[in-house]
Amino acid sequence: MSATGAELERLVGIMERLRSEQGCPWDREQDLRSLRPYLVEEAFEVLDEMDRVAYGGPWRPLCEELGDLLFQIVFHAQLAAEKGEFTMAEVCRSISDKLTSRHPHVFGEQKLSGSEQVLANWAKLKAEEKKRKTGREGSVLDGVPTAAPSLLRAERLTEKASRIGFEWPDLASVRAKLHEELGELDQAVTSGDRDAIEHEFGDVLLALANLGRFLRTPPEDALRMATRRFTTRFQHIEAALRAEGVPFGEATLEHMERHWQAAKAAEKALPPPTSLPRAPLTSLRFQVPDLPAQRAFWNAVAPLLGWQAERGAPDEASYGDGALRLVFTPGGSSGASGAALCLGAPSARAVERLRASLEASYPGAIQGAEPQRIRFRDPAGLRWEYTA
Known part of the structure; x- marks a missing residue:
């Protein structure tokens, strides 16, 4: 397993x-x-x-x-x-x-090119599945939760409709639709009809959600980030006013606007977030002179660290915690550099448990022990620290 x-x-x-x-x-x-x-x-x-x-x-x-x-x-x-x-x-x-x-192009023989064909085929397969189960294909819009946030729901509904061809031809057309809806909202505002205002404002939001989909910028995420920026900037205003001794609620709009612009300038001065994907460390491989001795040692120690022996090639000993793997293979010479590999312990008690086990079975392995840390060498001479 x-x-x-x-x-x-x-x-x-x-x-x-x-x-x-x-x-x-x-x-x-x-x-x-x-x-x-x-x-x-x-x-x-x-x-x-x-x-x-x-x-x-x-x-x-x-x-x-x-x-x-x-x-x-x-x-x-x-x-x-x-x-x-x-x-x-x-x-x-x-x-x-x-x-x-639903991925016959991956697990079957079907040939598809591009994500648009994949999504269209997904909708077709989903309809076929529903027909087999219920006797009817249902709607391509099925599956979008009614309780989902409205902007998210709007984006997902328009995206699902696009899978069967109900789609604007290009970004310019979507932008023109937004302009049209804004004009109709202006007319409703002029009329003063509350029902008409709500109707047209909803159409504007739907058009914006569709524009976000075309821009590959989910509107729910964009609005959430905007409210996050608003919160940060407004709290900057509050802190600045308190530092100036301005009584609560007595600052002018112009005064607050100056601090708002200062907060925006401070944001722009920050370096952009790192966008390169992180390269995770997945395994450490070591050549050891005596693989049987190394395997016997780590078969005893690994469970005390919360690691498990993994099934690997016959000429290697492998241990993992679900994220990182230690792999030992034959070769190399005994001894290692002055560097030590550090493993995090969940508690001082876990450190003490490992110390007691090593003292009982491999007393010569211990290089030093403290209440929160133990240093030891394995049979290959590799140095380890286990610290809480």
Whole structure:
């Protein structure tokens, strides 16, 4: 079993334990209705971290939030399993089957060129699937949640309609439609008819959402970033006014506008976010003079670090934590440079547990130990630190 499969099995097991008679009272009380707000909250927290990464932030918090969202999926699958409806395995199989069947150009013999053909074929396959299940093809617009944010829904509806040819020929036509809708809104504003104003303002927003789709700039994301900038700039105004001793609510519009422009200038002075994709470190490979000794050592140590032995080639020993792999192969000479490879420990207790195990089985491996850190060498002479 792969590391991914093993960790998913572990998560499903934890969920089963939480819902068992000996589990957590809170988890046992939950049902589909009570979990709805948590699912939405976790999805938005993932979105927050995606925004931070887009502006040059770290990736690790996104990993944690994706885990929280995955837990919600496992929780819902467990509730279904308890009622005999379906299991987490069926959830995985369902999406795997769907992706395979809707990508015949990848998993079959069909030939498609370009993403437009892929999307058009996706819509056709989806309609065929629905007809087999229900006897009718349904609408190409099916599947866009009615509870989704309106700008997101508008973009997705126009995108789905475009898959069967209901599409503007070019960007200029979309821009002209927006100009037309703005003119009709002006007429409604002049009339003073509230219903007409709402109607035409909605058409303007729909045209803007469609323009965002043509610009490959999702309007929901663009507006979210704009409100984020507004918040930052306005809080700059508030801080500046407090520093100047201006009483709350007594600043003039002109005064606040000066600070607003200063905040915009400060934004422009910042360097642009790094846009190059990060090259993740996926494996470390070492040649060692005595592979059996190295394998015996790491077979004992890896579980204490939360790592697992992985199945690899016969002439290598491989260990992984789901993200990084250590691979040892025959060759090289004993000993290493003065550099040490550092591994993060979840707690001081984990450090102490490793120290006790090494003292019992490999006392000569320990190079130094402190309450929060242990230094050791493996049989190949590689130096390691395990620190909380």
